[in-house]
Structures are given as C-alpha cells and as structure tokens.
Amino acid sequence: MADVLVVAEVAEGKLKKTTHSAITFAQKAAATIGGTFSLLVIGDGAGKAAAEAQGFGAAKILVVEDASLKNYLAERYAPTVAAVGKGYAVVVGTASAYGKDLLPRVAARLGAGYASDITEVIADGGKLKYKRPMFAGNAFGISSITTPIQVVSVRQSAFAAAEPTGGPSAVETVAYAGPSKAAERVEFVSFDQVKSARPELTEARVVVSGGRALKEKFNQVLDPLADVLGAAVGASRAACDAGYAPSDLQVGQTGKIVAPQLYFAIGISGAIQHLAGMKGSKVIVAINKDADAPIFQVADYGLVADLFATVPELVKGIQAAKG
Amino acid sequence: MKILVALKRVADPDNANKVKIPASGEKIDTTGLEWKPNPFDEYALEAALRLTENGTQPKVRAGEVVVVTFGPKETETTLRAALATGADKAIRVDAADDKLDGDLVARALKALVEKEKPDVVLMGKQAVDGDSNQVGQILAELLDWPMATFAATIREEAGALLVGREVDGGVSTLRVKLPAVVTVDLRIVAPTSVYSTKTPATHKYNDGVRFAALPAIMAAKKKPLVEVKLADLAPDQALKVSYHGFAAPPARKAGIKVKDVSELVSKLKNEAKVL
Ligand SMILES: Cc1cc2nc3c(=O)[nH]c(=O)nc-3n(C[C@@H](O)[C@H](O)[C@H](O)COP(=O)(O)OP(=O)(O)OC[C@H]3O[C@@H](n4cnc5c(N)ncnc54)[C@H](O)[C@@H]3O)c2cc1C
Numbered sequence: 348m349a350d351v352l353v354v355a356e357v358a359e360g361k362l363k364k365t366t367h368s369a370i371t372f373a374q375k376a377a378a379t380i381g382g383t384f385s386l387l388v389i390g391d392g393a394g395k396a397a398a399e400a401q402g403f404g405a406a407k408i409l410v411v412e413d414a415s416l417k418n419y420l421a422e423r424y425a426p427t428v429a430a431v432g433k434g435y436a437v438v439v440g441t442a443s444a445y446g447k448d449l450l451p452r453v454a455a456r457l458g459a460g461y462a463s464d465i466t467e468v469i470a471d472g473g474k475l476k477y478k479r480p481m482f483a484g485n486a487f488g489i490s491s492i493t494t495p496i497q498v499v500s501v502r503q504s505a506f507a508a509a510e511p512t513g514g515p516s517a518v519e520t521v522a523y524a525g526p527s528k529a530a531e532r533v534e535f536v537s538f539d540q541v542k543s544a545r546p547e548l549t550e551a552r553v554v555v556s557g558g559r560a561l562k563e564k565f566n567q568v569l570d571p572l573a574d575v576l577g578a579a580v581g582a583s584r585a586a587c588d589a590g591y592a593p594s595d596l597q598v599g600q601t602g603k604i605v606a607p608q609l610y611f612a613i614g615i616s617g618a619i620q621h622l623a624g625m626k627g628s629k630v631i632v633a634i635n636k637d638a639d640a641p642i643f644q645v646a647d648y649g650l651v652a653d654l655f656a657t658v659p660e661l662v663k664g665i666q667a668a669k670g
Numbered sequence: 671m672k673i674l675v676a677l678k679r680v681a682d683p684d685n686a687n688k689v690k691i692p693a694s695g696e697k698i699d700t701t702g703l704e705w706k707p708n709p710f711d712e713y714a715l716e717a718a719l720r721l722t723e724n725g726t727q728p729k730v731r732a733g734e735v736v737v738v739t740f741g742p743k744e745t746e747t748t749l750r751a752a753l754a755t756g757a758d759k760a761i762r763v764d765a766a767d768d769k770l771d772g773d774l775v776a777r778a779l780k781a782l783v784e785k786e787k788p789d790v791v792l793m794g795k796q797a798v799d800g801d802s803n804q805v806g807q808i809l810a811e812l813l814d815w816p817m818a819t820f821a822a823t824i825r826e827e828a829g830a831l832l833v834g835r836e837v838d839g840g841v842s843t844l845r846v847k848l849p850a851v852v853t854v855d856l857r858i859v860a861p862t863s864v865y866s867t868k869t870p871a872t873h874k875y876n877d878g879v880r881f882a883a884l885p886a887i888m889a890a891k892k893k894p895l896v897e898v899k900l901a902d903l904a905p906d907q908a909l910k911v912s913y914h915g916f917a918a919p920p921a922r923k924a925g926i927k928v929k930d931v932s933e934l935v936s937k938l939k940n941e942a943k944v945l
C-alpha cells in the first residue's frame with residue numbers, strides 16, 4: 348500500500364480547479380513513496396467531471412455518483428471517501444471550504460492523522476514530511492503523520508495547478524457506500540451563491556483588494572480597476588464585516604489565501620491576519636493615506652495617497668500603459 | 671439547551687509576528703506574548719450565551735453553558751474569564767500543549783460529551799496558533815453527530831438549529847437536528863447572527879462579544895471549575911501528528927515608496943513587468 352488518493356472537488360458537473368493543486372501534491376508524494384496516484388471523483392455530475400480528470404497520469408479515475416450526493420454534505424460523502432481511502436497510504440484534497448469540511452471527518456473514520464493546509468511536501472528518504480504554516484504564517488512547522496493512512500489537505504496557492512500531460516487513465520465506477528448515521532439528522536436547505544464574472548480569488552493572476560476605507564463605494568471604486576486588469580476582487584475582514592463586500596471575498600488567515608502575480612491592497616492597514624493571506628504574492632502594491640500603515644512593510648510599491656482620487660487615475664494610467 | 675464550548679488559549683494573535691524561532695528550529699518561542707483566548711472560541715462562547723437567553727431586557731437565561739479547555743493550571747485564568755462573561759461551569763482537562771494534537775483533543779472531548787450530555791458542542795472553526803481547522807469535524811465524526819462548520823448565523827428551532835455557513839462562493843444553509851457540533855466563523859457575532867427560540871426576531875445584539883461586568887467577575891469566583899485528568903478521558907495518548915522542527919518564513923525584501931500614479935504604473939510595467 349504505497350499509493351495516493353486525490354479527493355477531487357466537483358461542482359455542477361465540472362472538476363474544480365482546486366483539484367489540480369492536490370494532483371500536483373499527489374504526483375510528488377507518489378514518486379516519493381514509490382506508488383501511483385488515483386483520483387476519486389464523487390458528487391453530482393461526477394461522471395461528466397471525470398472526463399476532465401483525464402491526462403494527469405492517474406492510475407485510475409474512480410467515479411461515485413448517487414442521487415443522494417446531489418448537495419454536498421460531509422455526513423453523506425465521508426463514508427464513501429473513507430471506504431475508498433482505506434486502500435491508500437495517503438488521502439489528499441485541497442484546503443478549500445469543501446476540503447476543510449470533509450477531510451477531517453474522513454481522517455477520523457480512518458483513524459488517520461490529518462495535516463491541514465500544507466504548503467510543501469518534503470521527501471525524506473522514502474517518507475513524507477509536511478510543511479505547514481502556523482501563527483498566521485509567522486512560523487512553519489515540519490510535521491509527519493504516524494498512522495498507516497495519512498490524510499492531508501494542501502494550500503491551493505502553494506501548489507501550482509497540474510497540467511494535463513500524461514496518457515489516459517482507466518475509469519472505474521465505485522458504489523456509493525451510503526450515508527453515516529449522522530446524515531439522518533442533517534438537511535441541506537439552500538445555497539445562496541454569490542455570482543461573479545470575475546476569476547476565482549485563489550486562481551487569479553491579479554487581485555485587487557479593498558479595506559474598510561472604501562465604505563459604500565467599494566464596488567464603484569474597485570470595479571473599474573479590476574476590469575482593466577482582468578483581476579479578482581478581494582477584501583479585508585473589516586470591509587466584509589461592514590457589508591461592503593461579500594464574506595466570500597475575505598483575504599487573510601481565516602479567509603482565502605492568495606498568491607497572485609500582482610496584489611493591490613487599497614485602503615487596507617495590513618493587520619497580521621490580512622498579511623497571512625497575501626504575503627505570498629509576487630508583487631504587492633499598497634495605496635494608503637497613512638505613511639505608517641503596516642501594509643507598507645510588505646509592499647514592493649507603496650503610494651501614500653487618498654485612494655478615492657488615486658484609483659481612478661490609476662485606472663487611466665494602466666489603460667494607457669496597456670495601449 | 672445545554673451547550674459545551676471548547677475554549678483554547680493562544681499566544682496573543684495580534685502579535686503573532688513576534689514569535690521567535692531559535693536557530694536550532696526545535697520550537698516556537700512565544701515568550702513575551704500574553705495568553706489570550708482564541709478569538710473564534712470567544713465568538714463560540716458569545717453564540718452559546720445568545721442561544722441560552724432571551725436577548726432582551728430583563729435578561730433571562732434559558733439553558734446552561736459549560737466551557738472546557740485543555741491545558742496547564744494557568745489556563746484557568748481563561749476559564750474564569752469565561753465564567754465571568756456568563757458561562758455556568760468550567761472544566762479544565764489537565765494537559766500540556768506539546769502532548770496534544772487535534773485528534774487527541776477530539777477523542778477526549780468525545781468522552782467529555784458522553785459525560786456532560788450537551789445538546790450542542792460549539793467551538794471555533796480554527797485555533798489561530800496552529801491554524802488546523804480540524805477538531806470540530808473530527809469530534810462530529812467520532813460521535814457520529816451531524817455538524818455545521820464555519821457558521822455565520824444560527825437560528826434555534828424546536829430540537830434543531832438552522833445554520834448559515836460561509837463557504838466558497840456563497841452561503842450554504844443546513845438544518846441540524848440536535849445533538850450536533852457547530853464550529854463558528856467571524857460573522858457569528860454580528861448583531862443579528864444568533865437567535866434562540868426565546869429571542870424576539872426584532873432583537874439586535876451589540877456587535878462583537880460581551881464583556882464581563884465587575885460584579886460578574888466577583889461572582890464568577892464562586893462558579894464551579896473542575897479539573898479532569900486527560901488519562902480519564904483518553905487512555906491512549908499517542909499523537910497521530912508529530913512535529914520535527916520549525917522555521918521562520920522567508921522575509922520579503924523591502925520595497926519602495928513611489929511618488930505618484932505615473933511612477934507606479936511605470937514601475938509595474940517596466941520593472942516588475944506585471945502589466
Ligand atoms: C509547544 C507546542 C507543541 C506542540 N506539538 C504538537 C505536536 O507534536 N503535534 C500536534 O499535532 N500538535 C502540536 N501542538 C498543537 C496542539 O497542542 C494543538 O492544541 C492541538 O493540535 C489541537 O488544536 P488545533 O490547533 O489543531 O485546533 P483546531 O482544529 O484549529 O481548533 C478548532 C477548535 O478546537 C478547540 N480546541 C482545540 N484545541 C483546544 C484546546 N487545547 N483546548 C480547548 N479547545 C481546543 C477550539 O474550540 C478550537 O477553536 C503543539 C503546540 C504547542 C504550543
């Protein structure tokens with residue numbers, strides 16, 4: 348038993364991009380322990396999504412579809428994921444809301460140790476060690492799991508999305524293992540989706556984030572900038588708490604972790620919890636009227652200015668520069 | 671309703687950039703940092719108090735809140751503060767931080783749940799020191815209970831909770847029949863986030879968590895605080911995750927201040943080449 352199982356994330360019959368980061372992990376982990384990796388595609392529309400899982404070099408693509416998997420509930424998914432996971436040395440997913448919710452339950456069912464939100468897998472002889480951020484990214488711990496099966500979630504921004512390069516993988520259908528007893532006492536009620544035409548925060552090449560300073564003008568000020576850059580929009584906790592931006596856009600230790608090529612922090616002070624979510628960005632730009640704001644300590648380019656006057660000017664400047 | 675709240679103390683999260691790692695990498699040195707309750711656990715306690723009262727004046731309690739922490743003797747300060755804020759009883763499970771992992775905490779909590787028989791276990795979605803985000807989910811599975819993680823709103827119904835959860839792409843709403851495990855997110859302490867069946871729908875709480883009044887701090891000294899041995903809850907104390915060393919994150923190189931928008935645009939285009 349030296350194989351790795353990737354738990355794919357499926358939405359509306361499509362493989363979510365989060366899955367590709369877990370595949371990157373699996374490619375390295377399987378090579379280290381001398382095994383192969385397979386993909387478990389479970390959920391509504393899994394059959395369709397499985398087609399998108401071809402070409403990554405998986406030994407097998409395991410498909411689980413069942414009417415009762417329509418709306419995701421950990422209590423319905425965990426028994427099947429654990430039943431399949433039993434045959435593997437490592438079970439991995441991505442630390443998205445889905446992975447964070449599901450994987451610890453899977454680990455508990457397997458009696459396995461769980462290392463969450465890791466940023467690096469280290470090959471130590473034939474063994475695996477995991478580097479994970481702690482204390483809002485101010486320390487890294489090197490951990491290992493002592494149980495026969497290991498469960499891991501990876502930080503999407505730290506594992507580049509795998510590209511399809513390999514040959515075809517064999518597709519197998521796996522039977523749904525049924526719900527756990529707990530599932531009888533939980534009912535899916537609704538999903539209120541925040542629709543957006545912009546790229547996903549965790550996948551965007553450019554992120555434009557705004558803070559408390561934007562007030563009710565959050566969208567009015569940031570949208571033109573995001574448009575001209577094709578960027579995703581993010582926010583600080585203060586902006587989300589105040590309702591200027593949907594909670595789903597919160598960047599930080601306890602929100603989304605992003606590492607784009609270019610990150611704009613506009614009217615954001617730079618609290619530790621915010622920095623934890625964007626410090627890994629390649630180039631950071633900060634616009635703040637307070638020259639002493641901590642955000643300037645991590646910014647490559649800082650501009651001390653009033654954002655309401657500056658951002659529209661910046662939009663024009665970028666438009667001109669792009670020609 | 672009886673609610674068990676798990677409360678961890680952590681090294682002051684607002685100064686987390688002051689943690690030190692010795693060259694040997696053998697530990698994370700938090701000396702000089704004050705202990706604070708994990709903010710998410712403070713939020714869980716606030717939610718528990720809101721669920722066990724009528725909200726309006728005069729305040730009437732309708733239920734019981736028990737707080738539990740795993741830690742050495744000095745973590746009793748955190749528990750006393752929780753009692754002063756309104757919890758009815760506190761339990762300290764005697765344990766050392768470096769002899770715990772998420773699985774062991776969850777297994778011990780399971781044993782405690784079987785003794786205390788709460789209707790709900792409320793806890794933070796993550797401890798902001800280890801940032802693991804695991805104990806609630808593991809506990810729910812060990813108990814074979816339903817769970818609602820990342821709760822931003824909770825409405826009590828007869829024998830159930832309607833929970834709005836902050837997930838990728840929006841808000842997912844679940845109904846969990848009690849007993850259940852709920853882990854809370856930041857927005858759970860907003861003014862209209864939590865309603866018990868006794869709280870009028872028009873009631874608005876103050877934003878954030880409540881603070882203990884001075885008389886309550888005195889009264890809290892008389893509330894029960896019991897100590898339990900970890901071995902009595904979890905005879906097997908083997909850790910499933912072990913740490914071999916620690917490292918500081920790479921430092922970002924210092925940046926520059928630009929004088930105006932045109933300099934910024936030119937730097938982004940010609941120096942950073944990101945436009
Ligand atoms: C010096 C040191 C050494 C350590 N060594 C190890 C190690 O070798 N292996 C390892 O896995 N971990 C280690 N830890 C971390 C360990 O002590 C954690 O407490 C444990 O892993 C569970 O917390 P978490 O951060 O995983 O919880 P999370 O899953 O992030 O927390 C979720 C919720 O669980 C509850 N909770 C968690 N812990 C407690 C607690 N102690 N008391 C009350 N409620 C709690 C809280 O409600 C919290 O909001 C070490 C910590 C220190 C300080």
Ligand SMILES: Cc1cc2nc3c(=O)[nH]c(=O)nc-3n(C[C@H](O)[C@H](O)[C@H](O)COP(=O)(O)OP(=O)(O)OC[C@H]3O[C@@H](n4cnc5c(N)ncnc54)[C@H](O)[C@@H]3O)c2cc1C
Nearest residue numbers: 558559560583584585599600601614615616620621636654
């Ligand atoms: C448990 C916990 C978890 C948290 N998690 C997160 C998280 O994940 N993400 C996160 O972001 N925060 C998080 N926080 C909150 C964090 O501590 C800060 O409170 C928050 O990031 C502050 O947001 P802000 O920078 O928008 O607001 P503020 O700190 O109020 O900063 C506003 C900034 O705008 C500037 N400004 C004002 N007007 C103008 C103007 N006209 N032009 C230019 N600049 C202007 C000001 O100088 C100031 O620097 C968390 C806190 C806790 C306790």
